[in-house]
Each structure stands twice: as structure tokens, then as C-alpha cells.
Amino acid sequence: MLHRTTAETGTRVHARSGRTVRDLRRENRTAVLRRLYFDGPMSRLVLGPATGLSSGSVSNVVAELVAEGLVEEAGSVDSAGGRPRTLLRISPASSCMIGVDIGETRVRIELFDLTLTELARAERPLASSGPRTARYDVEVIVGHLRDGIAEVLRIADVPPERLLGVGVGVPGIVSRTGEDGSVVHGQTIGWHAVPLERLLRSAVELPAGVPYWIDNGAKTLGQAEMWFGAGRGARSAVVVLFGSGVGACVVSDPLGPGRALEWGHLTVRVRGRRCRCGAQGCLEAYAGAEALLERWREAGGQPPADADEETALTAMLAAAYPPGPGTEPDLTALAVLEETAEYLGAGFSDLINLFQPERILVGGWAGLQLGARFLETVTAYARQYALRYPASRTGIALGTLGPEAVTVGAALLPLADFFARGGRRPETAPITPAPAWQAALQDRVTT
Template sequence: MAERSRRTVRDLRRGNRARVLQRLYFDGPLSRQELGPATGLSSGSISNVVAELAAEGLLEEAGIVDSDGGRPRTLLRVAPGGGLFVGIDIGETRVRVELFDLSLTELARTERLLAQHGYDVDRIVRHVRTGVADVLRDAGADPGRLLGIGIGVPGIVEREASGAADGRGAVVHGQTIGWSAVPFERMLREAVDVPPEVPFFIENGAKTLGQAEMWFGGGRGAEVAAIALIGSGVGASVNRGEILDEDLSNAALEWGHTTVQVRGRRCRCGSIGCLEAYAGAEAMRERWHEAGGPLPADTDDEAALAALLAAAYPGPGRTAPDPVAVAILDETAEYLGAALADLVNLFLPDRILLGGWAGLLIGPHLLPDIRRYAQDYALKHAAARTTIEMGHLGPDAVTVGAATLPLSDFLARGGSRPATAQDPNNAPGPARTAATALRSRTPAG
């Protein structure tokens, strides 16, 4: 009974700290007086929690405001220097690693380009190891201040039950890149030179993109938002901004492998007629090459997509648009519009955002047509309440979203530091969304 009492007191204290940190993170700066009604805590509890967090370097003063008829009030905010996060995007064309402070301001970054079809897992692990070492070195950062490493990956992520014999942690099933049950977390823990207590958080890249847009970008304030990631492949997530439970609030979808053409093109997943076989950058490159587009066979996806867009939209005073390129892009817009209509009919989102490096390239040209086709294919009432826009966070969105995974866990824990091997009661748990972000964030340079 005494043990249960101690656990309850500890959990209550942690919960109070989490309320204060989350409110200041998403709504701050706030005064102590404002924190009371915002968190539902008493003034005594607020004073105790603020004193603890400030002593630990997690809160700092952010100025003073006048009070009507009373003493000036001191504003508080989460201290940017209170800790560090690493966000990593294991993309289709590159591995991007960024180091952030507690406010998610970028401190350093590095990229490793991937050769075409260069998804050898050992090579990826080496890129992550050297990338993390590089950003810590470039920022002059102490690895002991790391609060977690978040990673967005292509494919399905599964987690073993606690206490599994082989300790593999997060396992990645990336069929399109040739990863079958890859024990990615275990491999990274063995390779990356960071303190052993630093937690790793591995999620589908579309899911991290969705979380970033919901917290800091175009999804803010949406009740339900669908975020599409269009790169060499295609994915999506559906996000419910007001629900804190992760399983409900941010779900990754293998949207790229929904069927848009019966007996259609062969997809790299092995099936036929998938959206990804038409709307991914790799598929657009292949379709243009098959139609006689002026591309060497070994042109990578980024260069090919840029050339396809330049051929279809040459600009004033240049040659006439290439009709083959125009036809391919119009067909791509129709497939995307029809597939977005499926998201509209299934999930009734009030907002859809297009992101991913390829989505950001084609979106400015194709967005009006994508909207028109989505209207044609979706149920009218559902489509009427859905807007389709570009994502707000640019090409770094997956990396920022990856960093929100350890940030979310840190906030939910009330600012507790990563667990040590000697403290099993403080072991990392699943990341949870702290709250819908209500402030804007300037995309990292």
C-alpha cells in the first residue's frame, strides 16, 4: 500500500508539471496568475511547479506586464536552452538530420544523399550515426543534454511488447524499399554514439509530417486534417487535433497503396494499380521516360521531376509546353484528386494539406486541377466542407515532425529527463501529442 501511495504522489506531481509545461509551450509566455485557470491548478501548486521547473533550467522569465491596479506580473516561458532534440528524416532521396533546442529552433543540420534505390539498411544506419555526430559537433552541443532522437521512416513501424527477448524495439516493414522486419531501433542504439539513456522514437514519415503540420503549420485549429506526403513514394496521415490519445490523434495510412486503376501499372510494392504507381515522383519519372521524355535512364527522381515541370510549364518567352509532359501531369492531378476524394469520403476532414518534397514542387502548378478532380470524385456534402491547401512547413516538415516525437514525450512526462538503466520506473513510454499547437512557427532555414 505504501508503494502504491508513493507511485500515486509521484504521478500526481508529474501530471502537474506536465500541465504547466504544455500550457506554457503552446500558449506562453504566461504569468503565474494566468497559469492557474489555464491548468486548473491551485496557486500553491503553480508556485511549487514553477519553482521546480525553473530550478531545473526548463522555465525562464520572458518579461513583465503591467497589471490593472496591482503589481506587475512576470511572464514565464519554456527555456529554449533546457534541452536538445534530434529530428531525422529517412527519406527516399536523402537522410536529413537536424538538431533543435527545446523551442524547436534549428541549431545545426546535415544531409546525406542516397543513390537511386540506395536503401541498404547498414548504409542508412551509418548515415544516421555520422549525421548525429556531425550536428552535435557543429553546434558545439553536449550529447548529455539530448532529450531524445525522433526518426521518420518509410513503411510500417511496429513495436515489440515490453520485455521482448531480443530487445529489437521498433521494427520497420518497408516493402517498397526492401526492408522486411528490420530491427531499426536496435541497430541505431548499437551504432549511434549518444548516452544509453537517450530514447529513440521511430514513426512513419507521413505521421511525423502530419504531427508537424498539426502543431506548427497548416493543420492548426483543424478538427480533422489529412496530410499527404508526396515524394518518390506516397503516404498520408489523418490527424484529429483535439484528441490527446496518439492512436486516435495521428494515424499513418498506406494511402499510396490504395488502388486507383484496376489492372493498372505495377507498383514497386509488387501490387498493381496503386496510387504510388502514378503519383509518386519515381512513377512520374518512369511514365515520362516511357512516353519518350528526354531523360537519361539514370536520372534521379528530383532532377526528373524538375525537368518534367520545366517541359510542361516553360515560362514566358520560351518554347511551347511539351504536350506529353502536360498530359502526364494532368493525369497525375486526376489520380491525386480521386485519391484525395477517398480521404474526404472516408474521414470527412475539414482540411487536406499537400506536403513532401515532390508535393511541394507539383502543388503550385497542379493544385487547382487537384481540387477540381477531388470535387468530381468525392461526395458533394463531404467535399463542400473540405479545403485542399499546400502544407506550410516546407521540405523540413518531416524532420521537424520527427523532433516532436521526443518533445511530445518530454512534455507529457512533465520535463523529466530520459530514464537511466537504474531507474526502470522512469522508462520511456509511447509518444503522445501534448496539445494542438496554437502558435505559428517559422520553418527552419
């Protein structure tokens, strides 16, 4: 087998693949950690076939992980005629993660151990009245996160150095720059190129080595459902998030990151209702909770006065589908909801035709409420509008992790990176001097 040695590091490299011995060790550690995390406890004997590693490789990796405190013994099981086999599992107390959901009605901050047991929680309500942009004032949001992160660490008595990172789910598109880190473009909430990561690093008292992972809330929901919820076992899925607005995430690798879609701003009606993004005819202008309540009010309905969106949507559903026998439904609310079901079905058909997913999963506080009432109707419309073949191969169901799954998914962002690194924390890159030619040319430019 051919190998070469790099002049820069002296690391042995496989000539064909370009992978170093260090890369292989990291991949072996990742394989063992993931298998123990998702399917443990397991014995060393079972880990070999489950990961595809030799017994020697498994023993070496397990010894390292046990020495580092990432893996611990979890009892034993009898073997066929031999000594009992020791079971291994991920050590819950070895590290922690924080997950944050910047939602429509509140900011939720949760601290989890490595196995996603909640250790502490803090919530900060957002104003229910006034302009939306005022509700999402950047300084207010950053202040909520600063205080909430300090609160959960204090409640659980966890030193910040144990954190793998802070994951944050946000409404909007996230880009990244070398200077500011994660930058949020949230058109519907008045966030225009907000350097959220830089602002958090300045405001939150955490060690410089603790990373921030900021991403779209639908994407974090998708990761949670694929790892632990209704997406488990699926090769591909689209996870849709319904709250005040509408978003989605398409996943083609069950363990990899999904891709956020601005599905709510797909045009479903030319020159239709004005969306809160400023355009006309967006799906969100018909199917988001905020738009649903506005349409009910415009049609003559009477949402509860001074109620937040969650309470008002619950009242609308109760009016359209009265729980008690003999109670007449509110025909106005019922008509608005039935029209919404068709819009959603058409929107789902676009997802089916574009991505041909194995599953479409519905989540978010509004999605779970609406889906419990008329998901079958939405599914029927989706199959009516979509191409028959991909529609016949796509299942549509509710998510199973509840309305707070965005927070769990946000906490998975640093955890997924930790696993990809083989259970090692990010290393600070050494500072190397620039090549001589670069400095010389820079001098010519500045003189």
C-alpha cells in the first residue's frame, strides 16, 4: 500500500484517498460514538459488526473514549457459555449543550446533558402587541439570550467550560462571514444582516472557545425529527414548521444537516394577499397562524381580544370543530380552515414534485394543532395536485417531538459537530506567518 508524508505536518497520508491516519482515527471514533448514542448500551463484541470495525480497532477506540470520560460502563449481559459481556454507553455528564429557540411568542433556552436530558430551562416572553419589528428588537433578543444562558448554567450548577456549544434556531436565512460569523437575514421580523453571533459573543459571558451554531428554526426542527422523531428510519424527508409563519427543511442524509427552504414564501396565488415579507400571494399569507387569524377576522369572525396567537388559534379551531355534541360550528372559521387545507395541500404537492421525499413531517406549535384537525384533508389535496408516482411514495404525518422540538434540534447542532470531530472539541488553529511575497505585495499597495 502506497503512502506519502506531507512536508508540512509529517502526517502519514494514504496516496489514493488523501486521508491521514488521524482522519481514520477520527472516523473510527465517530462511528463508535454514533452507534453507542443511537443504539446503546452495546458490548464491544456487538460494536464491531455494528460499526464495521475490527475488534482491535473497537478496543482501541473504546479505551480512548473511556479514558476521556465520554463512554462509561452500563452493566453487563450474559454470553453464550462465556464470561458476561460489559455494556458501554455514552456518559451523560461528560458534556452539555444549550439549545435556543427564538420563536414567535417567546425565547426559550434549555440546557441539556450529552444524552439530551433537560437540566434547566429559561423562557422570556415576547411582547404580544405592537409592531412585529419592535417585538424582535435585536438588543432585546440578545439581552434575553444573555440572561437566559446565565440562568440555566446557574440553575444546573454547570461550569461554562463543559459546554460543547450553544445552538440557536432563528426565523430567517443565515449566512456566514469571516468577520461576523453567523449573520441573520430575517425579512419578516425586520432583521437585515444582523450579526447575531458577533453580538452574542460580545454580550454573553462564555469562554472564547465555546462555539455558537446559529441556523434556521425549521432546519433545527428537521434535525431533531430525523434523529429522534418521526423521521427516524427515513432516507429522505421534508420537515415543515408552522407557527406564526411557515418554513421547511429538506433532508437527504438522515444523520447530516438538512437544507432550510423558504417554503412559506412560495407564490400560491398571483397578486394574492400581501405577505408580511412584503410580497403578494405567498403561502405564508394564507397558512401561517398570523394570516389565518387575520382571514378569520376579515371574514367576520371574532378571535379572542388581547389573546396571543396560540390562544387565538386554539379558539378558532374550537369554534370550527366544537368539542361538545349538539354545538353548531362557526361556519366562518370552518370555511377559512377548509380553504387553508387546500392551500397547504397544494404547497405539499410542490414539495413532493420537487424533492420526492420519503416523508413529509408537520411540526411547530401551529402545525401540530392544525394537523390534528385536518391533516387527512391536506393529504388528500396534496395527492390530488401532485404527480401520482412520487405522491404514492410519500407519507405525510405529524412530528412526534412536540411543539418544543426546535430547542432540541438547536442543541443538536453542537452535538453533531462534536460527533463529526470524533468526540473532540474544536482546536484553535495555530497562527502562521504569511508568505514573504504576500507581505511584499501588500507593502506595494499601501505605499
